Amino acid sequence: MDERQRGPRVVVLLLTSRCDARCVMCRVWTRPAQDIDLDVASRIASSCSMASSIRYLTLSGGEPTLHPQLHSITELLLAPSTGLQEIVLSTNALDVERTVGAAAHVLRCIGGRRIRFVAYVSLDAVGATHDEIRGRTGAFDCVERTISELKRLFAVWPLAELRINCVITKLNADGIGELLHYSDHVGVPVNISVASRTDSWIGSAACKAEWELGTREATALRHFLRRAVAVSRLMRGRGAEPDYVSELLRVLEGQVRTLPCPFREHMGCFIEPWGDVYVCGMSREARLGSLSCMSLENIWKDACTWDRVLAGLSEHCRSCLSNCYVQVGSP
Numbered sequence: 001m002d003e004r005q006r007g008p009r010v011v012v013l014l015l016t017s018r019c020d021a022r023c024v025m026c027r028v029w030t031r032p033a034q035d036i037d038l039d040v041a042s043r044i045a046s047s048c049s050m051a052s053s054i055r056y057l058t059l060s061g062g063e064p065t066l067h068p069q070l071h072s073i074t075e076l077l078l079a080p081s082t083g084l085q086e087i088v089l090s091t092n093a094l095d096v097e098r099t100v101g102a103a104a105h106v107l108r109c110i111g112g113r114r115i116r117f118v119a120y121v122s123l124d125a126v127g128a129t130h131d132e133i134r135g136r137t138g139a140f141d142c143v144e145r146t147i148s149e150l151k152r153l154f155a156v157w158p159l160a161e162l163r164i165n166c167v168i169t170k171l172n173a174d175g176i177g178e179l180l181h182y183s184d185h186v187g188v189p190v191n192i193s194v195a196s197r198t199d200s201w202i203g204s205a206a207c208k209a210e211w212e213l214g215t216r217e218a219t220a221l222r223h224f225l226r227r228a229v230a231v232s233r234l235m236r237g238r239g240a241e242p243d244y245v246s247e248l249l250r251v252l253e254g255q256v257r258t259l260p261c262p263f264r265e266h267m268g269c270f271i272e273p274w275g276d277v278y279v280c281g282m283s284r285e286a287r288l289g290s291l292s293c294m295s296l297e298n299i300w301k302d303a304c305t306w307d308r309v310l311a312g313l314s315e316h317c318r319s320c321l322s323n324c325y326v327q328v329g330s331p
Contacts, residue, residue, distance in 0.1 A: 007053030010268030018066040022135025025195040025211040027203035093146035169211035
């Protein structure tokens, strides 16, 4: 079946612009407070053909646990999703109680269904460097406590996974090895990605001087990745992670990206709090339409808009450093 008829397999919901971090590589926190409302979530859930196609759902932000109706939205989206295989909560983990409470509620909504729940906790470095990157004194200590509590919560849920998400910038490019040793110590695997310029949701292009890799940092990162690939370091976890690390090294060395992207292959979309739908979270040119005036089904099946947007993104895709759902293959 054509993906335009099937509906999205991957949906990333950017639930809110609220955030209690002040990350050097993100400016979403400078936006006016905006939360995705129950009406937008209801339109996604009420479209049977669309909701039943979703296999992978990510709740992100901003900081998703700051959404005042997070529990209601989670219940709404999980209730009809007969085909859902995985739900992800992407969090900065700065508030232990709030983060653990949100994770516990997702698990209660899942109940006995065989849906994998993955909590991605942002951790870019060990100690004060993480605090500097996230713009919060004591951030590392908060994340440590959250990891400890989530491990305790997940211990009785066989399909619950905890992962560290590390965003590489010039501030931590030479400290990834230390973070890997820390992840071994706490027993939580690390996913890595490299901060990229974007004029869309997170607005990182506007603050690139604060985070963008310079020649020294880029060289150090390439050397580290070569060693990592050689000794199978970072080659843990699911699906295409080993492929992503190798591909990241290739792109950093100036080669064209070849790793498949589920978003470019018409398998996924990003939805902002006000209902705008994007092929990709990396560019304002990736906008497909808005749920304020169209259904997700009509947006998804608009072949002319898809073709125009993908043509406009072709140059960006050649050097894209994103690891978004690289494990999602073609059906």
